[in-house]
Amino acid sequence: MEDPVLREATASEPLSLEEEYEMQRSWAEDENKCTFILMDRHKDESQGMCGDVNLYINDMDDHSAAEIEIMVAEPSSQRKGIAKEALLIMMLYGMEQLGLRKYVAKIGEKNEASQRLFKQLHFKEVGRSTVFREITFSVQVSDLQRQLLELKKELVYSKYDIS
Template sequence: MHINKDTIIIGKNVVLVPYRKEHVLRYHEWMQSEELQALTASEPLTLEEEYEMQKSWLMDENKCTFIVLDKSKYEATGSETESMIGDTNLFFANCDDKLCAEAEIMIAEMWARGRRCGWEAMLLMFMYGIDTLGVKQYVVKISYSNRISANMFKTMGFEEISRSDVFQEITCSKIVDEAWASWLRTCLGDFKVQTGFS
């Protein structure tokens, strides 16, 4: 999505940066993992296809993507690629409005799991969607086997709206209201959204 191509979001423990060409090789390496393919319902791509996907996502007005960096590692190394731990996405089914978004989070690096990096990155993405894109409802689709994500989104206030035995996934939803937006801000504390980043 073009709107976030120069945006960086800085939280307590993670930093979100736009998905750019220099991130593709590391991302491609992650997506060779059968575990991550299963958790994200993804098919493996060639490296060339991954570069093409990154370019198309940048131009796609219905997909907002950020790479998740470990903040302490990023501050120590100054390298985005060395600090990459995952990604977070918003998908918009309706081209004409951005009121409802399907949200995704992936923490690919094993060492970064269990440290609430995914939690913080997802909350930052929710706030960006509310404040910048005008999102009024979030939807998440979670594999039956992904108990960690199911529990996380339940704690965030999502409620199950349907199940698909065919796709082996649960769909959950959260309507954005002022109380929930206030809760997000309280959970996040001080965070910064900077534009003009390149």
């Protein structure tokens, strides 16, 4: 996270090592956050960690909705379909394990690659923040049902274990 371009794309602040550890501890204990580390299967295990995918259940009035975000931080792991695959798997997990029915993504105005990705997944623009320079996208699980069911069928016969 020392790369300023990556920090801007993910709306992240630079953290000291101790702050990073503290953030990780708080995430592990927060029942309203869910995060999975992404691995690039084209790299060996010791070099494969390339990003993360996260869910935030932050609408206390609607526990069936969550904010979702993705980060593929390693440039050599980008543009391989990892982000799309991880988002679909995370949304399937959220739907089946957490009862989620709606996903919201907040994406920086300049992050055109991420905007294209979420649009491919049927997310629609629902708002803009000039203060934070970001666009809010949203999708109902019903709009993704076919893709998620196809993914589930594929996962049953694949190398993933989402249980």
